[in-house]
Amino acid sequence: MGLAERSRAVRPAESVPVVRLRAGASERGSDLVVGEEPLEIRLGGEPLAVTMRTPVPGQDAELALGFALGEGIVEPDQVARISECRTEEGDGGVVDLLLRPGTRPAAGWQRNFYATSSCGICGKQSIDAVRASTAAVPDGPQVSVATVAAMPEALREQQQVFDRTGGLHAAALFTPAGELVAVREDVGRHNAVDKLVGRAAMDGLLPLHHHALMVSGRVSFEIVQKALAAGLPLVAAVSAPSSLAVRLARESNMTLVGFLREEGFNVYAGAERITGT
Numbered sequence: 017m018g019l020a021e022r023s024r025a026v027r028p029a030e031s032v033p034v035v036r037l038r039a040g041a042s043e044r045g046s047d048l049v050v051g052e053e054p055l056e057i058r059l060g061g062e063p064l065a066v067t068m069r070t071p072v073p074g075q076d077a078e079l080a081l082g083f084a085l086g087e088g089i090v091e092p093d094q095v096a097r098i099s100e101c102r103t104e105e106g107d108g109g110v111v112d113l114l115l116r117p118g119t120r121p122a123a124g125w126q127r128n129f130y131a132t133s134s135c136g137i138c139g140k141q142s143i144d145a146v147r148a149s150t151a152a153v154p155d156g157p158q159v160s161v162a163t164v165a166a167m168p169e170a171l172r173e174q175q176q177v178f179d180r181t182g183g184l185h186a187a188a189l190f191t192p193a194g195e196l197v198a199v200r201e202d203v204g205r206h207n208a209v210d211k212l213v214g215r216a217a218m219d220g221l222l223p224l225h226h227h228a229l230m231v232s233g234r235v236s237f238e239i240v241q242k243a244l245a246a247g248l249p250l251v252a253a254v255s256a257p258s259s260l261a262v263r264l265a266r267e268s269n270m271t272l273v274g275f276l277r278e279e280g281f282n283v284y285a286g287a288e289r290i291t292g293t
Contacts, residue, residue, distance in 0.1 A: 017081075017092075017095045017096060017097060017098060017218065018096065018097040018098070027051045027071065028050070028051050028070050028071060028072045028201075029048045029049065029050055029051055030048070030049060030051055031046045031047070031048055031049075032046065032047060032048075032049050033045075033046055034046060034047040050070055050184045050203050051070050051071055051203075052068055052069070052070060052203045053068070053069065053070075053071050053108045053109065054066055054067070054068055054069075054108035054109075055067050055068075055069050055071075055076055055079065055080070055108060055109045055110070055111065056108065056109070056110045056111070057079075057080045057083060057084070057111050057113070058110065058111065058112040058113065059084065059089070059090075059112070059113050059115070059121060059125065060112070060113070060114060060115060061112060064084070064089070064113075064125065065083060067079070067083070067204070067207060068203065068204065069202055069203065069204060069207045070184055070201065070202045070203045070204075070207070071109060072201075074100075075200065075211050076100050076109050076111045077098040077100045077111055077214065077218075078200070078210070078211040078212075078213075078214030078215045078218065079111070079202075079207055079210045079211045079214060080098065080100075080111035080113060080210075080214065081095060081098060081113065081213075081214035081217055081218065082209070082210030082211060082212065082213035082214030082215075082217070082242070083210045083214075084113055084121075085213055085214070085217060085222075085245060085246070086209075086210060086213060086241065086242040086245045086246070087125075087245075088122055088150070088245060089121050089122050089125045090113065090115065090121050090122070092217045092220075092222055093116075094115050094116055094119040094121075095113055095114070095115060095116070096114050096115060096116040096117075097114040098111060098112070098113055098114070099111065099112040099114065150241075150244050150245055150268070152267070152268045152269040152270075153225065153244065153247060153248070153249040153268060153269050153270055154225055154249070154269070155269065156249070156289070157192040157226055157249070157289070158192070158289050158290070158291045159192050159194075159228060159250060159271075159289055159290060159291070160290075160291050160292045161290060161291070161292040162292065163190075163192070163193065163194040164228075164252060164273060164276065164281060164290065165276070165277070165278050165279075165280070165281065166194055166278070167188070167190060167194070167228075167230045167252055167276065168230070168254060168276055168277065168278065169278065170188070170190075170194070170196050171186055171188040171196075171199060171230055171232060172232075174186075174188070174196065174199040175199070175201060175232070184201050184202060184203045185201065185202060185203070185204065185205035185208050185231065185232050185233050186199060186200065186201045186202075186208055186231070186232040187199070187200055187205065187208035187209045187211070187212050187229060187230065187231045187232070188200075188212075188229070188230045188231075189212050189216065189224070189227050189228070189229060190227060190228045190229075190230065191226065191227060191228075192226060192227075192228065197227065198212055198215055198216075199212075200212045200215070205231055205232070205233045205234075205239065206236075206238055206239065206242065208231070209229070209231065209239060209242045209243070210242065212229070213242060213245075213246045216246065222246060222247060223246065223247025224246050224247045224248045225247045225248075225249060227248060227249075228248065228249070228250040228251070228252065229243050229248045229250065229251045229252070230251075230252045230253065230276070231251070231252075231253045231254070232253075232254050233253065233254060233255050234253060234255040234256050234257065234258070234274075235251060235253040235255070235256070235257040235258065235261045235272065235274060236257075236258050236260075236261055237258060237260040237261050237264060239251065239253075239261065240257075240261045240264045240265050240268075240270065240272065241264065243270070244264070244268050244270060248270070249269070249270055249271060249286075249289065250270070250271040250272075250273070250286070250289060251265070251270065251271070251272050251273070252272075252273035252274075252276050252281070253273065253274050253275075253276060254275070254276055254277075255274065255275065256274050256275060257272055257274045257284055262284045262285055265284065265285035265286065266284075266285040266286075269286065270285060270286055271283065271285060271286030271287070271288075271289040271290065272284045272285040272286065273290075
């Protein structure tokens with residue numbers, strides 16, 4: 017698939033004035049905060065979704081593709097070209113997914129999506145849809161306790177924008193041996209996952225049956241849904257999973273790890289993939 021990008025100024029972080037209050041004294045200065053802007057995703061020129069995301073050059077295309085794949089709207093080989101540009105008003109971006117001639121998106125893709133940076137998109141309709149249309153992941157591969165425990169530090173070392181702002185989430189793709197494949201950051205945890213999946217699709221890696229996903233926060237149903245659509249057999253998180261995330265992981269033969277720390281973690285589903293216990 018091709019990528020067309022119009023020259024544009026984007027800021028994953030920006031400086032803002034701040035008043036610091038410490039020990040009863042105040043001081044004026046500046047602070048870096050994470051960027052947040054709307055992104056309109058289009059399919060063949062028609063509006064598909066709007067999400068609030070952290071703008072990074074090239075990653076809007078990854079996000080749009082990952083979102084469309086995760087929602088089951090398109091298949092990777094259907095996308096011929098991705099066009100990325102700014103809105104006419106200059107406040108936000110637009111990405112247009114153009115399909116190959118003769119291919120069609122999934123029926124019902126014209127639903128109106130709106131995703132906040134905090135919770136993404138969810139609901140009964142999407143729950144039923146993912147259970148009906150997404151196959152369970154195959155058995156394997158196995159991952160050692162030591163490999164899983166080392167993931168948080170490997171991810172943390174690559175969180176460049178977080179180091180500057182302290183205000184955004186990250187998602188990382190690993191091999192079963194613990195090799196870090198890619199990291200994406202965003203103000204929305206679901207956007208970080210979409211960016212990773214979109215990048216993997218562009219690189220011809222889908223389905224990701226021999227990879228693991230780690231996220232720097234809690235695991236909601238939507239994160240597991242996106243991982244399942246990408247074929248990921250293992251999802252790990254620094255924080256807790258939700259009940260529906262656990263249920264979907266168990267139904268889908270997926271391994272779900274929560275409260276991941278160097279000294280240990282909880283396995284909520286698929287413990288048979290974790291070796292060395």
